[in-house]
Amino acid sequence: MFRFYVLFFLIPFSSVAQFKTNPTYPKGFFRNPLDIPISLAGNFGELRPNHYHMGLDLKTDRRENLPVHAAGDGYISRIKIEPWGFGRAIYITHPNGFTTLYAHLNDFMPALETWVTDQQYETQSWSIYRELPPGKFPVKKGDLIAYSGNTGGSMGPHLHFEFRRTADDVNLNGMFFGLPLPDNTKPKLIRLALYDRTKSTYEQSPRLLALSAKSNGDFSAAAQTVSTPKISYAITAYDTHTGSTNLNGVYEAVLYDNDKAVVGFRMENISYAGTRYLNAHIDYKTKANGGAYLQHLSELPGYENSIYTRFNGDGVLDIADGAVHNIRIEVKDANGNTSVAHTTVKYDGKPVLFSPPAGQRFYPGMLGVFESPECEFVLGEHALYDSVTVAYSQQAASLPELVSNTHNIGNKGIPIQDLLVVRIKLTKGIPADLIQRVVMQRFIDKKTEVVPVTWDKGWATGRFRDFGRFQLVLDTTAPVIQPVGWRDGDNLAKASRLVFTVNDNLDDWRMTRSLLDGKWIRFTNDKGKRFIYKFDERCGPGDHQLLIIAFDAAGNRVEKLFRFSR
Secondary structure: OHHHHHHHHHHHHHOOOOOOOOOOOOOOOOOOOOOOOOOEEEOOOOEEOOEEOOOEEEEOOOOOOOEEEOOOOEEEEEEEEOOOOOOEEEEEEOOOOEEEEEEOEEEEOHHHHHHHHHHHHHHOOOOEEEEOOOOOOEEOOOOEEEEEEOOOOOOOOEEEEEEEEOOOOEEEOHHHOOOOOOOOOOOEEEEEEEEEOOOOOOOOOOEEEEOEEEEOOEEEOOOEEEOOOEEEEEEEEEEOOOOOOOOEOOOEEEEEEOOEEEEEEEOOEEOHHHHHHHHHHEOHHHHHOOOOOOEEOOOOOOOOOOOEEEOOOOOOEEOOOOOOEEEEEEEEOOOOOEEEEEEEEEEOOOOOOOOOOOOEEEOOOOOEEEEOOOEEEEEOOOOOOOOEEEOEEEEOOOOOOEOOOEEEEOOOOOOOOOOEEEEEEOOOOOOHHHHHHEEEEEEEOOEEEEEEOEEEOOEEEEEEOOOEEEEEEEOOOOOEEEEOOOOOOOEOOOOOEEEEEEEOOOOOEEEEEEEEOOEEOOOEOHHHOOEEEEOOOOOOOOEEEEEEEEEEOOOOEEEEEEEEEO
8 A cells, every 4th residue: 555655656756748938028018019919820939940930929910011010118228230131120129128129121210211212321321230328219119110122031011020139139938928829729739750879860750650639639650669779759749829830830849758747848038149040940851851840859069059858868768678668748728728649669679780870970069070181170178069070072073163172071961060170172273363262162952052262281271051062163154143124324314113133153142232323223132132222312313323233152243233214
């Protein structure tokens, strides 16, 4: 009887995850920044390529130019305009220790729009970042600050809305600020992935287990017998909110082994400095090869300042005892709606057989250096999330513009957090005056990128964020400037704007400058595509000259003079 009562009390105790309570932020201080009800196109911590989603994406009914209001009293403290990323963005600092951000905007409120335009002409730059003093643009809750849009990295009209802690600029989950968003729907679990953790997560394909729904919020997967004594799991899951079918991210997941909480993650607060660590949170190899997002229920050794909490280990389960292990995974949204997945697993006792791939082994937390007669690369201490063998090979140059062999380093299924430093030896003689026109090119599948290099005794050095195939290219071709919808000498009296594009043979032009009648003129460059100038008082009736200058990564420069009249 004594043993019975001990177990009776221990089981409920050990099954409770040890997360702290949900964060407590002010409720009632902030309002919905839009005049329409909140519906989410994306939530905090949602999985995106190479980053966590760092705010709430508020739907704008597929429209642009909806009024955007200050969510609370404060002052406009920062302005940012860039081709990608946020596009046009406003930061408001509030007196209660929080900052809100509003991104992908179209026009700012008139007074702010005028001030920003003056700043752009003063610095002769369309891209701009400015910090503003408290008294410059104070706002009250509900004041109009801008109009919604689709600028920057946006793929469709919406408002990107963030909450940050002002003191350290860390992003916070906006679902805990009391915004009016009803949610009584439970997360949905789609699949489990089972990993052999005697191997690198990047040197295997997981066993994918379908989850069947047993009841509302209850899922199960078939029992598994495996030939490894160490395993871990990952999940594919999503969440919705009441009245929406949009597939958003989950807030929390906890792994239990025989009713003992082992490890869990929470999408609670993440800094932009740490957002790329998403690649340690997901099965990067599976996603890179066209598969689904799988969120690890284990903390990889190279995930620094992670979103995981270790209750009883890092999530790598030791099942060497050969017993049946009852696995439970609890998944929650920010409102506490919970779904649970169940399965069992046991080790069959067979010896583990594994032949590591060819290449040099690298480890998280260690400086790794590879050297060959024509190529060297360095992986820093913070580059890798898991140990992995990095393969290397080289191929002879096949194109006349190549001035080195092609060097294959790693593969697209291995993510890198810190920079990969690549050094390549120049193997083809070129005139000394052309050495500055050599760039390093990385390509994999159909993706390419080009970086300028530094030189040391015939070796070029470049820095990258991904593995791939690397080579030195002599680039002497300048970019091409192309007017869109108009030609040199046109009468543009009926036109509302000027548009041009820039193209480059390596698809990597770096900078443009535009002068109208000898004075800098502001062309916008949203999404890095077309350059647009909307005619205003700076271009009145009469004859005009427009000089456009463009550069590429190799320093090739082109100037093109156009004449038009209005």
